[in-house]
Amino acid sequence: MTISPDLPQVLVIDDEMGPRESLRMLLKPNYQVHTASSVEAGIKILQEKHPDAVISDIRMPGTNGIDGLRRIREIDPHVAVIMLTGFGALETAQEALRLGANDYISKPFDAREMRDVISRNVERTRVQRTGEHAAAEIRELNNRLLKELAQKERLASLGQASAEFVHDLGNPLTIVWGYVQLLAKKLEQQEKAPGTESPTSAKELNIIEQNVRLCRELLTMWQSYGSVEAAPHKPISVSAIVREVVKGIGSIATGNGVELIVDISEDPCTLMGEGVQVTRAIQNVIINAVQASAEKKGKxxxxxxxxxxxxxxxxxxxxxxxxxxxxxxxxxxxxxTKQHKSGTGLGLYITKKVVEDHNGSIKVDSTPEVGTTFTIRLPLASK
Ligand SMILES: Nc1ncnc2c1ncn2[C@@H]1O[C@H](COP(=O)(O)OP(=O)(O)OP(=O)(O)O)[C@@H](O)[C@H]1O
Ligand SMILES: [Mg+2]
Structure with missing residues (x-):
């Protein structure tokens, strides 16, 4: 007779051949039965076959059933273990239950009771194992999702960082572009009217140089992305930063017919921060203001x-x-709202982030067709 591989497996451990063989005969029609005459032999079969239930005698020479139960539990916490106890050995049976046996049957056993107990316990093992299997699968799935999520977050923050970087480079490059055009116009005029006194270009070259330097600094900073946030704060002068930014934007504003009115405190207004970051934050707001006023030739x-x-x-x-x-x-x-002018929409997002990184705040008041006021408030370094 071939045994169906789907039949549940039962392991019988008993040193006495009589009960061992009678159990085999009794269970054979419905189970794959493995038998062992000692705990050692039983443990070996347990490890190889992973039975659905173990029936073990308690009193055996060598390792007894109770010690055997302990070892079975260490190997397989889910397999159902049914202890066979001598008649009237209730205390031993209770001890076995306390140690993790699932059931006990007194010898001599009743065939029907034995079948019922085994069928019940085989079912219990299967349910437990299926549950454990599903839980393991869920844990595995969960781990995989967590890993994927972490990777996605890393990618997203990298994508965001690159977009911010592109935006940051945009401001100084716009300035450089404006001044290069201005210089080109001067050169053109000179070529048209040779011999006229050459207008000085030192100022423009200086601004170009400054902004190229800013591009280089931004590049260095973004290359070490990740440590950007952790860059140590140094004393910086907000007045000096605003002055520099205004100088850089000045001719773009005038070129667009926008008048700049400037009032900068004589005090350095020193705070602990990162110069490049605060520069970009202020620059974004001023460039937005110039862009918003260009059409109306405003102020x-x-x-x-x-x-x-x-x-x-x-x-x-x-x-x-x-x-x-x-x-x-x-x-x-x-x-x-500047898609057509290749606006990225990152300017104010970056500004707010930088301002908040410096424990400051940003406020906006605006009326359509009238104008807008942005106020950036930054805490000064304590003296
Ligand atoms: N001073 C302002 N006046 C009117 N609208 C403004 C002003 N400042 C910002 N905005 C509005 O806020 C939007 C977002 O500004 P933000 O600086 O974040 O991006 P952007 O200027 O569109 O793009 P980018 O800064 O990359 O050039 C602008 O598109 C504009 O609609
Ligand atoms: Mg902007």
Whole structure:
């Protein structure tokens, strides 16, 4: 007779041949039966065959059933173990249950009771194992998802970082581009009218050089992305930064017919921070103001005012203004109304991040068709 591989397996451990063989005969029609005459032999079969139930005598020479039970439990916590006890050995049976046996049957056993107990326990093992298997699969799936999520987050933050980097490079490059055009125009005029006195280009070259240096600094900073946030804060002068930014943007504003009105505190307005970051934050706001005012040939008023504990950088424009619905969105990454002018929508998002990294705040007031005022407030270094 061939045994179906799907038949549940039962392991019988008993040193006496009589009960061992009678159990084999009794269970054979419904189970694959393995028999062992000692705990040692039984353990070996357990490890090889992973039976669905173990029936073990308690009293055996050598390793007894109770010690055997302990070892079975160490190997397989889910297999059902049924102990065979001598008549009236209730205490031993209780001890076995306490140690993790699932059931016990007194010898001599009743065939029907034995079949019932085994069928019940085989079922219990299968349910337990299926549950354990499903739980292991869920754990495995969960681990995989967590790993994927971590990778996606890393990729997303890298993508975000590259987009911010592209945006950061955009500001100084726009300035360089503006000045190169200006110089080209000067050269052209000179070529048209040779012999006229050459207008000085030192100022323009200086601004170009400064902005190329900023590009290089940004590049170095972004190359070590990840440590950007952790860059140590140094004393920086906000007044000097605003002055530099205004100098860089000045001729672009004039080129676009926008008037710049500037009022910068004589005080250095020193705070602990990162110069490159604060520069980009202020630059973004001023460039936005110039862009918003270009069409109307409006005015941009920039002030840097020192308070007792903070410095306010205020950028007021008489440009397009914004609707109430638009204002809450402007600090979101990628929100832009300048798609046609290749705006990335990252400018104000970056500004807000930098301001918050320096424990400051940014406020906006705007009226459509009238204009907009941004106020960046940064805490000063304590003296
Ligand atoms: N001063 C302003 N006046 C009117 N609208 C503004 C002003 N500043 C910002 N906005 C609005 O907020 C949006 C987001 O500004 P943000 O600087 O984040 O991106 P952007 O200027 O569109 O793109 P990028 O900064 O990459 O050039 C702008 O597209 C514009 O609609
Ligand atoms: Mg912008």
């Amino acid at each position: 941009v008023t920039i002030s840097c005012t020192r308070g007792d504990f903070y410095v306010d950088v205020r950028v007021e424009d008489t440009g397009t203004g914004m609707t109430a619905a638009q204002i809450p969105k402007i600090f979101e990454p990628y929100f832009t």
